[in-house]
Amino acid sequence: xxxxxxxxxxxxxxxPGTPPTQSASSPQGGGAGSVxxxxxxxxxxxxxxxxxxDPAHGxxxxxxxxxxxxxxxxxxxDFVIQVRRALELQGFQVVQTRxxxxxxxxxxxxxxxxxxxxxxxxxxxxxxxxxxGTVRVYVNSDLPPVADSNGLIPWDRxxxxxxxxxxxxxxxxxxxxxxxxxxxxxxAQSASVRQLRxxxxxxxxxxxxxxxxxxxxxxxxxxxxxxxxxxxxxxxFKPSYVVAKTPGALx
Amino acid sequence: xxSRWKFRLIGGLVIAVLAAAIYFPILRxxxxxxxxxQQQSEEQARRELTQPIVINPGDPRVKTKVFxxxxxxxxxxxxxxxxxPLSNDPVLRSKQVLNTLLAGPVDAELRTLPPDALLLAFYxxxxxxxxxxxxxxxxxxxxSGIVSEQLAVDSITRTLEANVPQVQRLKxxxxxxxxxxxxxxxxxxxxxxxxxxxxxxxxxxxxxxxGADKPASPAADKAPAPAPxxxxxxxxxxxxxxxxxxx
Numbered sequence: 468x469x470x471x472x473x474x475x476x477x478x479x480x481x482x483p484g485t486p487p488t489q490s491a492s493s494p495q496g497g498g499a500g501s502v503x504x505x506x507x508x509x510x511x512x513x514x515x516x517x518x519x520x521d522p523a524h525g526x527x528x529x530x531x532x533x534x535x536x537x538x539x540x541x542x543x544x545d546f547v548i549q550v551r552r553a554l555e556l557q558g559f560q561v562v563q564t565r566x567x568x569x570x571x572x573x574x575x576x577x578x579x580x581x582x583x584x585x586x587x588x589x590x591x592x593x594x595x596x597x598x599x600g601t602v603r604v605y606v607n608s609d610l611p612p613v614a615d616s617n618g619l620i621p622w623d624r625x626x627x628x629x630x631x632x633x634x635x636x637x638x639x640x641x642x643x644x645x646x647x648x649x650x651x652x653x654x655a656q657s658a659s660v661r662q663l664r665x666x667x668x669x670x671x672x673x674x675x676x677x678x679x680x681x682x683x684x685x686x687x688x689x690x691x692x693x694x695x696x697x698x699x700x701x702x703x704f705k706p707s708y709v710v711a712k713t714p715g716a717l718x
Numbered sequence: 719x720x721s722r723w724k725f726r727l728i729g730g731l732v733i734a735v736l737a738a739a740i741y742f743p744i745l746r747x748x749x750x751x752x753x754x755x756q757q758q759s760e761e762q763a764r765r766e767l768t769q770p771i772v773i774n775p776g777d778p779r780v781k782t783k784v785f786x787x788x789x790x791x792x793x794x795x796x797x798x799x800x801x802x803p804l805s806n807d808p809v810l811r812s813k814q815v816l817n818t819l820l821a822g823p824v825d826a827e828l829r830t831l832p833p834d835a836l837l838l839a840f841y842x843x844x845x846x847x848x849x850x851x852x853x854x855x856x857x858x859x860x861x862s863g864i865v866s867e868q869l870a871v872d873s874i875t876r877t878l879e880a881n882v883p884q885v886q887r888l889k890x891x892x893x894x895x896x897x898x899x900x901x902x903x904x905x906x907x908x909x910x911x912x913x914x915x916x917x918x919x920x921x922x923x924x925x926x927x928x929g930a931d932k933p934a935s936p937a938a939d940k941a942p943a944p945a946p947x948x949x950x951x952x953x954x955x956x957x958x959x960x961x962x963x964x965x
Contacts, residue, residue, distance in 0.1 A: 531861070595861040605864055658864050
């Protein structure tokens with residue numbers, strides 16, 4: 468992946484009953500002093516209220532490509548539109564790591580999530596193998612425990628303290644996906660997904676099978692079911708997740 | 719010039735053109751064949767250099783478990799038992815089993831690694847950390863996706879786990895270099911757990927910065943379930959350190 472010269476754009480669209488907000492925060496977690504902190508409006512709210520959606524790949528990286536010219540980077544962007552709508556109906560704010568055909572780096576995408584308070588992270592992929600019509604949810608494999616005494620989380624292992632939460636969130640979403648998409652696993656799988664490792668929030672990867680379908684419409688038909696399952700999973704996960712009042716503290 | 723000389727000259731030219739018309743296709747075929755032979759010999763030489771499959775017939779033939787894709791259950795691995803003369807030296811043994819894995823099963827559909835991928839080098843450190851260096855084809859020819867990349871790495875780690883108990887963890891390099899991902903998804907910056915046999919020498923902490931360990935077996939592949947009712951992170955996150963920015 469190629470890091471763009473500009474940070475990824477991010478917008479927050481309000482869910483029902485939530486005042487509209489626009490955030491121009493740095494994807495590096497608020498490193499720039501002149502930008503508005505995303506925490507200011509959220510520290511007053513307890514619980515999960517933001518879902519960061521990551522349409523994978525983009526730009527010069529098309530991701531998986533099918534023989535019929537299907538490109539993963541384009542399809543996931545279309546999926547995200549429907550996922551976003553479903554999440555907003557559930558009352559969540561949605562932040563996207565990319566809006567168009569850009570390719571933020573892994574770190575930039577994680578930074579977009581790490582700058583939020585009370586957020587979960589969902590990265591969307593289309594595979595090039597696997598049984599077409601199935602959907603798999605992944606959580607990051609076990610990471611060595613964070614043992615820094617200075618109170619900082621190493622960026623390279625930012626996901627480590629959240630693995631339990633990610634597992635819970637992933638199992639919930641997979642539980643809503645499996646009845647809709649026969650042949651999908653019953654529970655979330657573990658994998659060393661690079662994008663998840665640097666994300667300091669409950670984080671899952673969702674991979675839809677696959678770009679090998681003969682007709683792109685076969686994939687498009689899956690979008691509403693995937694969107695609904697993610698939204699229901701996030702809503703079911705919300706009561707379990709307590710967010711700290713201040714950034715950097717325990718949820 | 720007399721008409722007689724003209725006739726001889728024209729006749730000579732016609733003969734030369736006919737000879738060229740006959741000889742040129744033959745010459746072209748020979749050039750093509752020579753080029754093909756050179757290509758084959760280069761490929762052969764490359765394989766001989768990079769794939770020293772040291773098979774010693776004197777080594778004991780042992781039942782070797784090689785993990786390829788299942789033909790019945792989607793995106794899972796199954797062990798296939800083949801009888802091979804395997805060295806007792808863990809490095810040679812690792813090369814032998816990995817080259818068998820790379821060679822692929824009879825049914826090419828059940829491959830987990832690209833057919834043009836090669837094992838360039840294999841090292842085993844005293845602490846049980848193995849380093850496998852694969853050719854670039856492993857990253858460029860593998861189908862992109864979490865499931866396919868995970869299956870590829872799992873097939874490598876589980877084949878080593880089943881046959882070389884000395885290998886405790888594995889670092890994968892591509893053409894001698896550390897890469898961030900295999901093909902855009904699977905994290906290769908850390909090491910993968912292979913064997914956790916307590917009888918083996920203790921493993922020192924990984925030198926890799928991320929240490930993204932991955933259980934190799936499906937049983938160990940499950941992250942510990944969260945404690946019921948207490949959905950908080952396993953450890954206080956504290957502040958987040960900033961990543962090193964690339965120019």
